[in-house]
Amino acid sequence: xxxxxxxxxxxxxxxxxxxxxxxxxxxxxxxxxxxxxxxxxxxxxxxxxxxxxxxxxxxxxxxxxxxxxxxxxxxxxxxxxxxxxxxxxxxxxxxxxxxxxxxxxxxxxxxxxxx
Amino acid sequence: xxxxxxxxxxxxxxxxxxxxxxxxxxxxxxxxxxxxxxxxxxxxxxxxxxxxxxxxxxxxxxxxxxxxxxxxxxxxxxxxxxxxxxxxxxxxxxxxxxxxxxxxxxxxxxxxxxxxxxxxxxxxxxxxxxxxxxxxxxxxxxxxxxxxxxxxxxxxxxxxxxxxxxxxxxxxxxxxxxxxxxxxxxxxxxxxxxxxxxxxxxxxxxxxxxxxxxxxxxxxxxxxxxxxxxxxxxxxxxxxxxxxxxxxxxxxxxxxxxxxxxxxxxxxxxxxxxxxxxxxxxxxxxxxxxxxxxxxxxxxxxxxxxxxxxxxxxx
Numbered sequence: 436x437x438x439x440x441x442x443x444x445x446x447x448x449x450x451x452x453x454x455x456x457x458x459x460x461x462x463x464x465x466x467x468x469x470x471x472x473x474x475x476x477x478x479x480x481x482x483x484x485x486x487x488x489x490x491x492x493x494x495x496x497x498x499x500x501x502x503x504x505x506x507x508x509x510x511x512x513x514x515x516x517x518x519x520x521x522x523x524x525x526x527x528x529x530x531x532x533x534x535x536x537x538x539x540x541x542x543x544x545x546x547x548x549x550x
Numbered sequence: 551x552x553x554x555x556x557x558x559x560x561x562x563x564x565x566x567x568x569x570x571x572x573x574x575x576x577x578x579x580x581x582x583x584x585x586x587x588x589x590x591x592x593x594x595x596x597x598x599x600x601x602x603x604x605x606x607x608x609x610x611x612x613x614x615x616x617x618x619x620x621x622x623x624x625x626x627x628x629x630x631x632x633x634x635x636x637x638x639x640x641x642x643x644x645x646x647x648x649x650x651x652x653x654x655x656x657x658x659x660x661x662x663x664x665x666x667x668x669x670x671x672x673x674x675x676x677x678x679x680x681x682x683x684x685x686x687x688x689x690x691x692x693x694x695x696x697x698x699x700x701x702x703x704x705x706x707x708x709x710x711x712x713x714x715x716x717x718x719x720x721x722x723x724x725x726x727x728x729x730x731x732x733x734x735x736x737x738x739x740x741x742x743x744x745x746x747x748x749x750x751x752x753x754x755x756x757x758x759x760x761x762x763x764x765x766x767x768x769x770x771x772x773x774x775x776x777x778x779x780x781x782x783x784x785x786x787x788x789x790x791x792x793x794x795x796x797x798x799x800x801x802x803x804x805x806x807x808x809x810x811x812x813x814x815x816x817x818x819x820x821x822x823x824x825x826x827x828x829x830x831x832x833x834x835x836x837x838x839x840x841x842x843x844x845x846x847x848x849x850x851x852x853x854x855x856x857x858x859x860x861x862x863x864x865x
Contacts, residue, residue: 490761497750498646501653507743508656515663518732525724530678537685544692
């Protein structure tokens, strides 16, 4: 990371620009003439642009970090689905036992007259 | 939490050891949920709020920033600064929005699957358990086709229901064992990822709060400039409406910031809830007595509801 990137990614940098932007905003409403207001807004807009650039850069950095996290969350969901499958297997086995009883019941229904 | 005195425990209808165990289990019935299920349900609720509100927040922030650029373009249109409408730059590009939507969907799936696994509810198990009782009664009817004769092999509805409940209890026990042996590790391993994701979302929202605040400020200045420079050409009613918009922009700015602040608090709560969940899931060996009792009551409650849902007449 070069010195410029380091300075731009420092939260204090954007905070400093934001403080100037806010101060100029208060000055805008205090100004009594259109010319003074135009002058202040003219100074304020480049600062708005710088803050926007810094915000977009930080959001892009967060995107990269989120993409890295995505695979971990997907892996975890796969692990949870394996547990779900194991539980479904337990239910399936109990269902098999029920089917056996049902089959016996059917046989008994057929052979009952012989008992 | 109150006991349910009206539970229809039918003495003499439970064959064998279940005649002792089932009434005991049913006597625990109440509104309890296990600590793990309680935490996973809370986590799923917090997650749904965070996911829905975050997606709305991203969309709103991107739309607001687009609006600011359009408003700025209108103001600069007749100046010597050229404006190309193709140059509108979204605050977050499509790749960034997709990445966020994917990770939030993954989080939602994780929370919902976790809640489903730990809830102790299994419709297919209930169906299977119910059918064993019905099948036993069919078997009884099959071997006793003549109702007036001395029965060879007879099963009363109460005994059939007891068999269903016993199978349900066995299934619950096996499923609970599987959940307790496998799920806590998954939650524990996921905890740092949830913390990292919460930090990233919090960072995003901090940026959105700042950027949205500035976008509203720019819209405010542009509106004010329009009124001061072109207001004279407006009718009194039009001018009044345009001035009124200044206050409306401020109100929207404040409402947006309040909403985003609330979202940050919910994200913090999400991370804390998951951490509590991870601790609760890992505390198998040193769980307090009250937690163990709550788990037992939760099991009894499920069994009681299941037993009460069974038919009491011969099928």
